[in-house]
Amino acid sequence: MTPTVRIDLARLDTNIAAQPGPLRPHVKTHKIPEIARRQIAAGAHGLTVATVGEAEVFAEVSDDIFIAYPVWADKRLRALAERVRLSVGCDSLEAAERLVGIPAGVLIELDSGHHRSGVPVTALEALARGVFDLGLDLRGAFTFPGHSYAPGAQAQAARDEDQALRAAGDILRARGVADPVLSGGSTPSARYSRVATERRPGVYVFNDAQQLELGTCDWSGIALTVAARVVSRREDRHQIIVDAGSKILGSDRPAWATGFGRIRGASDARITALSEHHGTVAWPAGERLPAIGEELAVVPNHVCLVLNLVDEVEVVSGGRVVDRWQVAARGMN
């Protein structure tokens, strides 16, 4: 049946083994316990999640979980903290106050250039003092150098991360945090990162069209594709329509991306438009247009969205489906 998400088991394991540590990988990418277990077996010392719902699922896999998000604490968070060794992100005194009495460690989030959540390094000392004064267990700092997601930006983003984490380390040690956690890393920047005591890449297990176009991986590194069928074709436009749209591929398309995804085995083809159930593919001039009914392997732009859109995936080895994994944390956003 199409569309279906397929994972190449050998390539998945190669990607997991090849990622340099120390690692606390972000499991929001896959939301699949079987994959998290492989990451732990390969040496990861804990897991990163985005939400309390994800943490509840992955507490079955690891007893050391970091919610890399400025959480607004509630009863569910408290119950979770009583169950595993938990750390949470924090970038405000208001959110810190809600953590009082909850047995979780705190990592202050720094903005190292992505300008999303996180405080500037200049505001770290004041917030760290506030967190201490509340009696919280301040364990370190973290940042997400998301500005690594642009062509040629990876090394600079890693330097920004290094600079922010180095300064944070100095400030936190001066305040008596003996061995602060300094957590960084994104899949594109991880290889350039020097200061972090742990890295939190997520996408590296699968890779995707964004990583391909950023140069983080090559075609052989792609471990996940969406099997899609050609349902319409127009010779006059040299265009085909596949039955994978935004409801399985996600519709992320950064300005620098060449389209909404790529096709394995047709590196010059581009998904030029995406609606919910249609992917419009401009086929390379001079190349034979695929037939109606033919199956293609689509490489999505941003793989983290794809797993959240399906309940299960097919696991493929040697060309055969050898397993089906449930996306246990799907929708827990």
Place this chain on the structure above:
Amino acid sequence: MTPTVRIDLARLDTNIAAQPGPLRPHVKTHKIPEIARRQIAAGAHGLTVATVGEAEVFAEVSDDIFIAYPVWADKRLRALAERVRLSVGCDSLEAAERLVGIPAGVLIELDSGHHRSGVPVTALEALARGVFDLGLDLRGAFTFPGHSYAPGAQAQAARDEDQALRAAGDILRARGVADPVLSGGSTPSARYSRVATERRPGVYVFNDAQQLELGTCDWSGIALTVAARVVSRREDRHQIIVDAGSKILGSDRPAWATGFGRIRGASDARITALSEHHGTVAWPAGERLPAIGEELAVVPNHVCLVLNLVDEVEVVSGGRVVDRWQVAARGMN
């Protein structure tokens, strides 16, 4: 808990009642049987779906279903066709051949200017002949004037639809289809459409930021919002971060949209960036920045993506949650 999808029941019912017929509404927007029942009760003569999976769910609500998609027939389609009065889309002889022996009607898809699936009107006659020669039950033609999704393009898209459907009607009647179904319509263009014997809008039940910016509705027409919490704020950037990202809002953003979504009660605020669990909101200069922990009502750009991202929604009446509806066809894409 945030983020949560909330539906305003009174506004939903008003939107359903106000849409001019004849209607075969597209239920891919909501994927919720309770809403489809309200559409049928308000006069819709059947339902439109995008996939066989959706059809299987909505066969519980209506026994007259149209899969407005160039389906590649299989055993599931056959089983469905034996259960309800089914029509399917078709735009190629290859797909038509697979329909032989399946008791479903066929509507040929026309490209009226959106340039996705569908044949040009000039190719209709040849395909209609092929469909007849296969012994299939040719019932009519359909088109989706998706090029209505651009500022000021609605009336012209409806005229394109009218022209395609009028020509199709002439061709089909000449071939002996006495009273052909001529199916058209999108939410933005529906009010301008003149020739269609039925229209298939979907979004009109909820509306969304796209419809607001296209002028199809005003703020009072918005029946669905995503309750989101402010989890981070930066006075120096006059920016807040809410806990609704692309994994609940979807990341559709056409070139003409002013952002990734809007905020109810803050019409000048814009969601300028969206990652999986963060919405970055540029707050209007001079207006008080919301506090951390405050809850906001986010209007997503494209509501059809939102329902597919959650398992259930809250139904609100008079400020109270009065019901929870399951998104029964979520993920059936």
